[in-house]
Amino acid sequence: MEPESAQSSAHQLAHLPSQTPRPGVPVPLPGTPGYATLQIQVMKDTLSRASEPTAQSRFSVPSPEVWTRWTEEIENGEQQIRGLGVQVHPSVIYRTVQFKFLRIWMYWRAFRLHDLPPEIITNIFRLAVWSTGNPAEGVMQRLWLTWVCRLWREIAIGDATLWNAIWFRDRPPYERSFAWFERAGSAPIDIRLNERNPMWGQNEDQHVFTAEQMSNLLDRLFVKLPQIRMLVVIVDKWPPAITVLRKLQAAGNVGTPINIERLEVYRMGKPYLRLGPGFDDDGHRDPPVLNGGQTQMLNHLCLAGVHIDWNETPLRNLTTLDLRSMPVNVAPTLERFRAVLRECPTLNRLALDGSGPRPTEKLFDHVPVDLLHLKTLVLGSFNLPYACFIVSQINAPHLLDLTLMALTGTDYVPLIKLLTPKFTEVRLLTLYGVQVEMTPLGKVAMARWFLSMPDLAYARIAQLKANVLKLLLDDPGKYCQVDNAEDYPTDEVFCPNLKTLEVQAMPYATIVDFCRRRKEMGLPITKIYLNPPWAHTLSVQAVRDLRNVAAVYVAPVGTNTTEENELLRREVEDDDDEEEEEQEQEQED
Structure with missing residues (x-):
């Protein structure tokens, strides 16, 4: 027999005595709130009773008799829970959960990886x-x-x-990140460098990351420049931001291969500021040519608060174009902007936030550019005439994801009217801080807009007037039979496929009332995502009230929710089905 100190956890835990819940630990039934918490607590309690593994200890697989006993315990416990429901003794639930965990844990410990x-x-x-x-x-x-x-x-x-995805989160001199940089060997490399300190305010004199520091860092990274596939840089001041663009230009000019597919450069200081701490007059008057013209591999470009030589930089076959916080006088001309769109026929995402082409005297005297593959459009921080001007430039009949944000200061109902006939396949809609006056004519315009998007299934909302949500609870017929409008069936409803909300900066009572009334209409909201960190400002009672009308989750940071991905993925599958049908039809013909 092996010594007591070397006994395995399997042997110890195979003979656990009957357990009862710890005082104060809730014992909810499976499928009810709190059951997941109970599972975690049981796991912790069980592991705390297992001996710490040592170099001398050996693990033995539980005997068949032990496996059989655990299975019988689980089956008996589940049978009692089903039969007695809320009257089942708490120890039965606790014990059943414990044996389920033991069986899973021992299975993986026994697996000879x-x-x-x-x-x-x-x-x-x-x-x-x-x-x-x-x-x-x-x-x-x-x-x-x-x-x-x-x-x-x-x-x-x-x-x-x-190791080839490197996020520079450690402090200079970035020992951990450069260790990963070396481990990446000759593999393609994805780099994220965030030198923005969220504790800094708008006083850019306090920002300490300099052009020299950026230059030294890039010199070390660019020894593998041909391997860099993605480069994302976030800084606060002009000098380090301009240094990134100029280093890329210099490398391209001397013939160093540049194979960057995704490039994002963010200057997060005061938006639109051209003159200020560290601004380079020469950089403004003679902006760099991106990558020295080596943009053949580039398919994703995001520039925020910085600019390039638009006329000399070839931009073709992009799938994402994202422009933010760029002064009008350094933005691409309308002719150049439209040329870029035409040269990117497979553009999938277009985001314009406080940045876009320079307007002309005749704002709307242009034929829209066809973007037949565009799925996502973001418009933000524009005055009303300019927002309408941007929308008039594109034709994207298959748009799935539309975002309007920071559109305030006037009534944007005219923009809503312009959008109504253009994007009828939208499934995901974001309205963040959009000012629409719900006058009688405003309600008619909003009603027609919502009715034009019957496939809308996911809505992200923030700082939105309650009357906009209330419109979705009303009878659309009474808004759409005026002003010589087309008659709509009186039994039609607004957005029948709307199932998911993502919410922030809204009165929670408004959301609760909306979900309750949609449920009464037979159109329930099945899931609510709370956008962090706003979610953590809600009271316990607020969260409880929200959970009474729908399942509540905190939205993931920096990635899509499951529902968003599903809605976008479904379109890809639909496109594949259409292509197959077309091919079959051609064969039949």
Whole structure:
């Protein structure tokens, strides 16, 4: 018999005595609120009773008798829970949860992972790292893999693709990030550099990241410039932002291969500021040519608060064009902007936030550019005439995701009227701080707009008047049979497919009332996402009231929700089906 100190956790936990819940621990039934919390607490209680593994301890697989006993305990417990419901003794629920955890835990401890070929283990590691919900989690997953044992560390460090996504979150001189940079070897590299300090205010004199620091950092990174596939840089002041663009231009000019597919440069200081701390007059008068003209591989471009030489920079076959906070006098001319759109026929996402082409005297004297593959359009921080001018420039009949934000200071109902016939396939709609006056004519315009989007299934709202939401509870017929409007059936409803809300900066009582009344209409909202960090400002009672009308979750940061991805993915599947049908029809013909 092995010594007491070397007894396995399997042996110890196989003979656990009957457990009762800890005092104060809730014991909810499966499928009810709090059940997940109970599962976590049971897991912690069980693990706390297991001995700490040592170099001398050995793990033995539970015997078949033990597996059988655990299975019987689970089946008996589930039978009692089903039969007695709320009258079942709390210890039965606790015990059933405990044995379920034991069975899963021991199954994975018994799995002989190290007997797998290294190639299989590598693929498992990649799935673990790449399936994370956000970059911060991905960073920790990679570190954890190297901390388990010597074999895991050797396999993980030997796989360059585990380290080629580098997020510079450590402090200068970035020892950890450059260690990953070396581990990436010759693999394509994705780099995120965020030197914006959220504690800094608008006083740019306090911002300490300099052009020299950026230059030194890029010199180290650009030894692998041909391998860099993605480069995202976020800074506050002009000098480091301009340094990024000029370094890329210089590298391109001397013939260094540039294969960047995704480039994002953000200057997060005072928007539109051309003169100020660190501004380079020469950089304004002679803006850089992006990558020295080497943009053949570029498909995703985002420029915020900085600009380039639009006329000399070739921009073709982009799938994403994102322009933000750019003064009009350094923006592309309307002719150049329209030329870029025409040269990007597969453009999928167009985002214009406080930035767009220079307007002309004849704002609307242009034929719209066809963007037949555009799925996402973002418009923000524009006055009414300019917003209408932008919308008039494009024809995107298959748009799925429309965002309007920071449109205030006047009544934007004229913009709503312009949008109504253009985007009838929208499934995801964002309204953040959009000012629409709900006058009788305003209600008619909004009603026609909502009716023009019958497939709308996901709405993101913030700082929106309650009357806009209330319109979706009304009878559309009484708004749409005026002013020689087309007659609508009186039994038609607004947005029959709307199932998901993403909310911030709204009175929670307004959301509760809206969801309750939609449910009474037979059109329930099934899920509410609360946008962080606003979600954490809500009271316990507010969250409880929201949960009474729909399932409530906190929206993920920096990524889409499951519903958003599903709605966008469904369109891709629909396109594939249409292509197959067309091919079949051609064969029949």
